Amino acid sequence: MTEVAESSPEPGIGDDALDAGPDHAGPGRRARTRTCIVTRVAQPPEAMIRFVRGPDGAVVPDLRARLPGRGxxxxxRREAVATALRKNLFSRAFKAPSPAGTDLPDRIAEGLRTDLRQAIALANKAGCVVAGFGKVEAAIGSEPGVAAVIQAREGSPDGRRKITAALMRRYGQAISGIPIVDDLSEDELDMALGRDHVIHAALVAGAGAAGCLSRWRRLRLFEGAATATEEPETA
Structure with missing residues (x-):
């Protein structure tokens, strides 16, 4: 089922609703803010999702803001995308029929999950991931500690309690600054890390860890879930 285009203009959506496309940004240049077609509030691109019209006119989410054409x-946020669908704002912004499909929010969420999984895989290749309960517990207690704990959704309550206890011993009240990434299934973690039955893993210091957490926060932002924002202290 697709959205039906409307011909009447939406108040507040003008000719400035679309960007000029990545090809017109210039080398090494990126806009500091973009304006949401739903709220009309300017925000950093990192807090937003770009959409383009595909060759067939359908709306395509451009999660990495690299696809050609005006965006x-x-x-x-899931509710913002749902509002854009309900009010037919994509067709009004592009000034042409732009079907998106009622499953657009779910497709975006799946794309963000895929991005997170790929980021974990890259961090693993860079040596920034340890996997297995014992290795995670040891990493938490060692220097410099962990940047985040990764747990499969299927993880047992007992295993989670033990990891939390290890974090409390290491970080005390600063435990709130250690992200717990538990948005992926065991199968997804197996795929990301190239091994079977991954329940517990952890991100350790390194460039790959920062990329993982950035993608994780983007997924959590979209789903309206809280994330750890404080920096962990070292003992």
């Missing part, structure tokens, strides 16, 4: 931007 419309929406706050990176």
């Amino acid at each position: 419309a931007w929406v706050s990176a």
